[in-house]
Amino acid sequence: xxxxxxxxxxxxxxxxxxxxxxxxxxxxxxxxxxxxxxxxxxxxxxxxxxxxxxxxxxxxxxxxxxxxxxxxxxxxxxxxxxxxxxxxxxxx
Numbered sequence: 001x002x003x004x005x006x007x008x009x010x011x012x013x014x015x016x017x018x019x020x021x022x023x024x025x026x027x028x029x030x031x032x033x034x035x036x037x038x039x040x041x042x043x044x045x046x047x048x049x050x051x052x053x054x055x056x057x058x059x060x061x062x063x064x065x066x067x068x069x070x071x072x073x074x075x076x077x078x079x080x081x082x083x084x085x086x087x088x089x090x091x092x
Contacts, residue, residue: 001014013040028042030042030043
């Protein structure tokens with residue numbers, strides 16, 4: 001694929017490349033000079049969608065609104081600590 005550099009120094013990234021990398025409008029394009037060529041890295045923008053519930057498949061604990069969150073957190077830490085200690089060798 002061959003593209004011409006525009007009057008403002010802009011270059012088109014081929015659609016096939018954008019599609020393969022998943023690059024969308026609004027992404028950052030980081031450029032760096034390496035020897036006698038340019039490398040371009042693409043970074044997606046920060047997302048603006050909610051992550052609420054994204055970890056739900058990995059837990060069976062549900063804390064209802066209004067419940068004592070501090071108590072729920074302490075119980076979770078205690079359970080994790082008991083699980084960790086249960087795997088320790090008594091000879092330590």
